[in-house]
Amino acid sequence: MTDQPTLQIVAFCCHYCAYAAADLAGGLRLQYPPSVKVIEVPCTGKVDVLHLLRAFEHGADGVIAAG
Amino acid sequence: MIVAEAKPLDEIKRLVADAEKILVVGCGTCVTVCFAGGAREAAVTASMLRMAGRLEGIERQVTDVTVQRQCDWEYVDPIADQVAAVDLVLSLGCGVGVQALVERFPDAWVVPGLNTKFMGVTLEQGVWAERCAGCGDCLLGLTGGICPIARCSKQLLNGPCGGSIDGHCEISAETPCAWQLIYDRLAGKGKLDALLEVQPPKDWRPARHGGPRQIVRDDLRLNEAEVGQPAEQEA
Numbered sequence: 001m002t003d004q005p006t007l008q009i010v011a012f013c014c015h016y017c018a019y020a021a022a023d024l025a026g027g028l029r030l031q032y033p034p035s036v037k038v039i040e041v042p043c044t045g046k047v048d049v050l051h052l053l054r055a056f057e058h059g060a061d062g063v064i065a066a067g
Numbered sequence: 068m069i070v071a072e073a074k075p076l077d078e079i080k081r082l083v084a085d086a087e088k089i090l091v092v093g094c095g096t097c098v099t100v101c102f103a104g105g106a107r108e109a110a111v112t113a114s115m116l117r118m119a120g121r122l123e124g125i126e127r128q129v130t131d132v133t134v135q136r137q138c139d140w141e142y143v144d145p146i147a148d149q150v151a152a153v154d155l156v157l158s159l160g161c162g163v164g165v166q167a168l169v170e171r172f173p174d175a176w177v178v179p180g181l182n183t184k185f186m187g188v189t190l191e192q193g194v195w196a197e198r199c200a201g202c203g204d205c206l207l208g209l210t211g212g213i214c215p216i217a218r219c220s221k222q223l224l225n226g227p228c229g230g231s232i233d234g235h236c237e238i239s240a241e242t243p244c245a246w247q248l249i250y251d252r253l254a255g256k257g258k259l260d261a262l263l264e265v266q267p268p269k270d271w272r273p274a275r276h277g278g279p280r281q282i283v284r285d286d287l288r289l290n291e292a293e294v295g296q297p298a299e300q301e302a
Contacts, residue, residue, distance in 0.1 A: 050107070053114040 006035045007062060010055040012047045013038050014067030021066075036064075043067065068097040068188075069161045070195045071104060071181040079112070079157065080119055082178040086127070086155035089116060091180070092146065092168065093133030094160035101195055104159030104181050106133035112159065112180060128153075137164025143171050150175045185217075203273030203280065209261060211252035216269075218245035224266035 013019035019040045025032065037060075041047055044067030055063045074082075083089055091113045099105030113131040120127040132149055134142045137160035150156055150172045158165040161183040168177045185197040200217040206224075207214055216222050220238050226246030230237030234247040253259050271277070 048107075050110050050114065053111060053118070057114055057118055 006033070008060050009033075009036045009062045009064060010060045011036055011038045011064040011066055012041050012044060012051065013064075014044045015040055015042050016067075018044075018066035041067075068100055068186070069163070069183060070101045070185050070187045070197075071098050071161050071183045072101075073103055073108065073112075073159075074180055074182055076115060076119065079116070079180055082180075083116065083155055083157060086153070086176075087125075088153040089113075089127060089129045089155050089157055090146075090149055090153040091116070091129065091131040091157045091159060092137065092150075092164075093131065094137040094158075094164050095133055095135040098159060098161055098164075098181060099133075100189070104161075104164075106131075109133050109159050112157070116157075137161075138167045140167075140171055143168060147172065201274070202269075202271070203277075204270065206266075206269075209264075209266065210249045211256065211258065211261075213245060213249045213252055215245045215249065218243075218248070224269055 011018075011022075013022055019038070022032075022038055044065050047065045052063050052065075073079075091109045093099070093106050093109030094104050095106065098108075102108065109131040113129045116129045117127060120129070130149070130153075132146055134146060136142045137158065150168070151174070154176065156168060156172070156175050156177040157180045158168050158177055159180045160167070161181065162179065163183075165177055165179045168175065184195075186199040186201060187195050187197045190196050197217050199214060200222075202216045206216070215224060215226060219226055220236050220242070221228055223246065226249070227244055228237075228246075231244040231247055232240075234244055236242040236244050250259070250262070253261055273280075
């Protein structure tokens with residue numbers, strides 16, 4: 001691993017697709033960095049710009065809206 | 068409705084530069100509808116100011132609140148305590164809202180976060196157009212309901228001028244010629260005779276040219292006994 005600081009990523013994941021995919025990834029024991037914080041949402045259509053800004057305000061380096 | 072748009076963030080940052088505690092006040096009426104100064108925009112603006120401050124090494128306290136209408140005392144009075152607790156109020160109301168906050172809270176320092184543009188309609192999502200200039204003496208009854216004061220670049224009362232080209236104004240191919248619209252409207256209604264009457268020069272005194280305007284309705288004003296009555300006694 002490099003000495004670069006770990007980037008903090010917040011991932012808003014749709015319950016019906018991306019979150020299910022993350023769940024499946026877990027079931028398959030696939031690895032993703034622990035710095036990715038998954039937040040399940042009923043639908044990514046619910047993700048508002050305020051959610052993205054809130055994540056950045058609290059120190060996120062990047063935000064993913066996956067759905 | 069009154070249509071406004073947000074000032075550039077850099078300008079807002081300059082306006083609030085000296086403040087440590089800021090209250091962003093949104094307005095729940097016109098500027099909410101035109102996506103310039105509603106609750107969502109107030110929250111976004113507050114967030115942007117907090118982050119902008121951190122990037123500059125300033126830890127600002129920026130909160131937001133949205134009232135139903137900034138231009139009526141009964142809606143702004145409930146935020147008096149929040150206004151008193153900050154160094155600066157950033158109003159996301161129209162120019163009326165900003166001044167209403169100044170008049171109601173004279174001790175507060177209030178700055179505008181929007182540029183107020185015009186009175187208009189929503190043509191489609193994301194597109195607004197001017198429709199009324201508030202001239203104080205409506206002549207839409209003469210022109211088929213299309214206003215030459217707000218929509219003709221020259222505010223002609225007897226148009227069109229020679230700059231009307233294929234139904235558009237000479238200032239821009241994007242701008243419809245108001246007088247072409249008026250002609251087409253009256254022709255469609257069989258009322259072209261209305262255009263035979265030459266309109267005299269407009270009296271602009273009811274417009275801004277007569278100075279700041281005010282309407283007083285004595286039939287609506289409260290008498291001295293009624294002013295200051297506690298609200299619960301009316302219920």
